[in-house]
Amino acid sequence: MSNDLLQLAMTAEQFKGLYNYWIVIFLMMTGFFIVISRKNMIKTVIGLNIFQTSVFLLYITMGKVNNGTAPILRPEDAHHDDHSHDHADEADHASQIFLDQIADHTPAQNVSAGSEPAIALEALAETGTNDVIYSNPLPSVLMLTAIVVGIATTALALALIVRIREDYGTIEEDEILILDRES
Amino acid sequence: MIYIDIIILTLLAVTAVTVARIRDLWAAVMFTGIYSFLGASWMLLLDAPDVAFTEAAVGAGISTVLLLVTLALTSKTEKTSTSVPFVPLLVVIGTGAALIYGTLDMPHFGDPSAPVHTHPNPGFVERSQPDMHGLPNVVTAVLASYRGYDTLGETAVIFTAGIGVLLILRREKKSANTDDSTTEGTA
Numbered sequence: 621m622s623n624d625l626l627q628l629a630m631t632a633e634q635f636k637g638l639y640n641y642w643i644v645i646f647l648m649m650t651g652f653f654i655v656i657s658r659k660n661m662i663k664t665v666i667g668l669n670i671f672q673t674s675v676f677l678l679y680i681t682m683g684k685v686n687n688g689t690a691p692i693l694r695p696e697d698a699h700h701d702d703h704s705h706d707h708a709d710e711a712d713h714a715s716q717i718f719l720d721q722i723a724d725h726t727p728a729q730n731v732s733a734g735s736e737p738a739i740a741l742e743a744l745a746e747t748g749t750n751d752v753i754y755s756n757p758l759p760s761v762l763m764l765t766a767i768v769v770g771i772a773t774t775a776l777a778l779a780l781i782v783r784i785r786e787d788y789g790t791i792e793e794d795e796i797l798i799l800d801r802e803s
Numbered sequence: 804m805i806y807i808d809i810i811i812l813t814l815l816a817v818t819a820v821t822v823a824r825i826r827d828l829w830a831a832v833m834f835t836g837i838y839s840f841l842g843a844s845w846m847l848l849l850d851a852p853d854v855a856f857t858e859a860a861v862g863a864g865i866s867t868v869l870l871l872v873t874l875a876l877t878s879k880t881e882k883t884s885t886s887v888p889f890v891p892l893l894v895v896i897g898t899g900a901a902l903i904y905g906t907l908d909m910p911h912f913g914d915p916s917a918p919v920h921t922h923p924n925p926g927f928v929e930r931s932q933p934d935m936h937g938l939p940n941v942v943t944a945v946l947a948s949y950r951g952y953d954t955l956g957e958t959a960v961i962f963t964a965g966i967g968v969l970l971i972l973r974r975e976k977k978s979a980n981t982d983d984s985t986t987e988g989t990a
Contacts, residue, residue, distance in 0.1 A: 633911075634907075636912070637911025637912050638906050638909065638912065639812075639912075640808075640812070640912045641903075641909055642906065643812045643815065645902045645903055645906070646816055646819075646899070647815060647819050648902070649895045649896075649898060650820060650822075652894075653891055653892070653895045654822065656894065656895075657891035659882070660828070662870065662877065663831065665870070666822060666831055666832065666835050669835055669839075670819055670838060673838065673839060673842045676842065676854065677842055677846070680849045681849055681912065683849070683850070683851065683919065683920075684849045685914075685915045686914070688913075689850055691850070692939050692940045693928075693932065693939045693940075693941065694939075695939070753915070754850075755849070756919060756920050756925075757942045757945060758919075759851070760854045761946050761950060764853060764854055764857055764942070765950075765953060765957050767854070767857050768857070768861065768957055768960075768961060769957060769960050769961075771861050771869075772960050772961050772964035773964065774866055774869060775965075775968050778869050778872075778873040779968040779971040779972055780971060781877060782877065782971075783971050785877040790878075791877050792881075795882075
């Protein structure tokens, strides 16, 4: 009985941790369905767009960290770095501190949480400092590129559709196939 | 906070299904714009404001305009077919089930120890400060500096696509002698 209850709790926790992926997969599959089931070419492009946006959402949702904020560093940190002359050395030193931290889990002093979300959370728990946790910036960067490339392919596909309409007088796939067979 | 998430995700799912069901292409394009906007809203909640801005501008803005221009040059209604698409439905359900089975091993939402947060050494966040002379936005720093060549390649892709659109639509001008200034503007 208690075992059943434990399993139920596990699934509830799993649901809370994974529902975002499931929604994204649902959106992805809706886009996929539009692409493979609709014969109208504009509708196909719309389906591709929906699929694309759901992939963006999949990446972005992986970059989120609990209690995190957007990866824009606080003015205090930026100001602090402006003062020093040998920036690179200092940064290397800082990242070395993080590596040490990963190694032996000792919270270092004057360390900004932004550089390591996972460690930052531990540091927060152990030292109680009010450092900021930043979400992962890398998925954002990748998806910015993907969005722009996506609009380029969409524009090209729509131009092709306009040309097909010029030549065939229709943008329905089956009608175009019939016209092709007749000619 | 989680309630906003749930509302937005539900609206996203409803909008996507509406796009799939609706036959009027003009309405479908409008719903695509709504879908992009809802996606951008969720991205904002997921701490990715840069992507949210781009998605709102490109996905809900430019993409909708391009689709509307194409609708104006082609036809506005989709031909209705009577057959129920059983095969696509089966393919989609199968693929979806496989993907959901795959998510069971994924790190949970917001988990700070997920591999995606630990594996490229996150020291670059700190290092981007001196590297980019105090630029506070890490996303911009990575995009413009560490991945600068990639962004250059992206510009090349846009350029190529623009040339492609122009070339595809230019032939129309020669043969039919119609004014394609509206379509050229979309490139």
